Amino acid sequence: MSEQPLPFLFxxxxxxxxxxxxxxxxxxxxxxYYGQSIQGQLGVMAASRPVDDVVDDPQTPDSVRAQxxxxxxxxxxxxxxxxxxxxxxxxxxxxxxxxxxxxxVVAAPVDSLKPREWCYPVIGCAAYRGYFAQQAADDxxxxxxxxxWDTAVEPVPAYSTLxxxxxxxxxxxxxxxxxxxxxxxxxxxxxEALYVHGDSAFNEAYATVVEKExxxxxxxxxxxxxxxxxxxxxxxxxxxxxxxxxxxxxxxAELYAExxxxxxxLLRKRATLQxxxxxxxxxxxxxxxxxxxxxxMRRPLNNAHLASINTYHALEPAFRLILRRVxxxxxxxxxxxxxxxAAPSAERKASMDSLIEAAKSD
Numbered sequence: 001m002s003e004q005p006l007p008f009l010f011x012x013x014x015x016x017x018x019x020x021x022x023x024x025x026x027x028x029x030x031x032x033y034y035g036q037s038i039q040g041q042l043g044v045m046a047a048s049r050p051v052d053d054v055v056d057d058p059q060t061p062d063s064v065r066a067q068x069x070x071x072x073x074x075x076x077x078x079x080x081x082x083x084x085x086x087x088x089x090x091x092x093x094x095x096x097x098x099x100x101x102x103x104x105v106v107a108a109p110v111d112s113l114k115p116r117e118w119c120y121p122v123i124g125c126a127a128y129r130g131y132f133a134q135q136a137a138d139d140x141x142x143x144x145x146x147x148x149w150d151t152a153v154e155p156v157p158a159y160s161t162l163x164x165x166x167x168x169x170x171x172x173x174x175x176x177x178x179x180x181x182x183x184x185x186x187x188x189x190x191x192e193a194l195y196v197h198g199d200s201a202f203n204e205a206y207a208t209v210v211e212k213e214x215x216x217x218x219x220x221x222x223x224x225x226x227x228x229x230x231x232x233x234x235x236x237x238x239x240x241x242x243x244x245x246x247x248x249x250x251x252x253a254e255l256y257a258e259x260x261x262x263x264x265x266l267l268r269k270r271a272t273l274q275x276x277x278x279x280x281x282x283x284x285x286x287x288x289x290x291x292x293x294x295x296x297m298r299r300p301l302n303n304a305h306l307a308s309i310n311t312y313h314a315l316e317p318a319f320r321l322i323l324r325r326v327x328x329x330x331x332x333x334x335x336x337x338x339x340x341x342a343a344p345s346a347e348r349k350a351s352m353d354s355l356i357e358a359a360k361s362d
Contacts, residue, residue, distance in 0.1 A: 033129075040102070040132025041165070048092040048168040064174055067181060068093055071169060074185050077221075082214050083330040084189040088166030095171040100155035103137035104128040107149040108303035111256045111265060113249055115307040116149065117198075123162065124197030127311050130156070150302035158184055160191035179215055179227065186214035193334060196341045202348070205315035206337055213323060213330075234292070241293055242313050244283060248276045249306050273301050318355035321362055 051068050054060050078084040106128050107116040115127035131137035141151040157172040190207035219228045251272050280297055326332035
């Protein structure tokens with residue numbers, strides 16, 4: 001497509017993408033970055049085919065066909081059981097021929113757990129910068145590291161365009177267990193249901209709670225007793241692991257608040273992160289060989305890694321409490337969350353802090 005003249009691009013490009021391009025060109029200086037974003041999105045769209053076509057294609061592997069045949073049921077479940085929006089998403093399949101859909105760069109100061117934010121057209125500010133090529137993400141992260149930032153490059157298997165486009169199911173997740181694919185679909189549709197510009201922690205925790213509740217209900221209806229038990233075990237391990245990371249962040253925050261010199265800070269920071277590894281090794285002894293978090297723990301951990309995972313999970317207890325208070329009524333849950341989302345930022349933060357405290361004793 002890049003060899004076609006510009007008028008051809010505007011003939012095939014959806015109007016919403018033209019709008020984004022106009023905003024980028026008229027109001028942003030990082031033309032190269034936004035250019036790769038637009039090219040990457042166009043590439044995903046070009047790789048997308050209707051699910052029915054892929055299912056009917058005799059060259060489609062049976063394993064892929066079986067997963068795609070479940071998509072209409074997943075979509076219907078999301079709409080009817082989880083009160084999520086009935087959009088055009090997940091009617092397509094995109095074979096992107098790479099292991100991640102995008103790679104997100106996260107950065108944090110060496111003496112702080114507060115992630116750096118970048119601001120964009122359409123979505124507002126977020127605690128990451130996404131790239132459709134891993135090398136580009138690595139290069140950008142290397143530049144930030146050279147400036148003195150802690151950095152992390154996180155592979156992202158899928159993302160939501162917030163209803164601007166009909167998001168496909170990407171090939172990056174096609175080999176996942178169906179319950180994991182269900183969680184992805186529920187999570188990304190939740191972003192279409194509710195999204196607060198510039199509040200990544202709110203958005204991701206809300207979508208994560210919808211995802212987990214959705215998978216629980218999905219397995220209750222369609223799963224086996226073994227699958228339901230496995231889900232409960234995985235959730236228990238996830239919450240214990242998140243608690244371990246929360247304790248580590250608390251120790252680091254206390255260290256950074258002391259204002260010690262850079263050499264002592266580095267030594268004590270390394271010791272704190274080693275303590276995390278040691279505690280994780282002890283934790284695993286009771287998990288019967290479960291290795292679900294080994295890949296994450298094997299990385300050279302720093303503030304950026306801890307900030308990244310905190311963005312997704314810090315506010316989860318607040319949203320779980322809201323769900324309990326409405327007795328699991330998803331329509332009421334979405335309405336309560338939308339009311340919080342509509343509040344001014346400071347008021348919303350105060351409300352979430354209050355819910356977090358209430359959740360501790362609930």
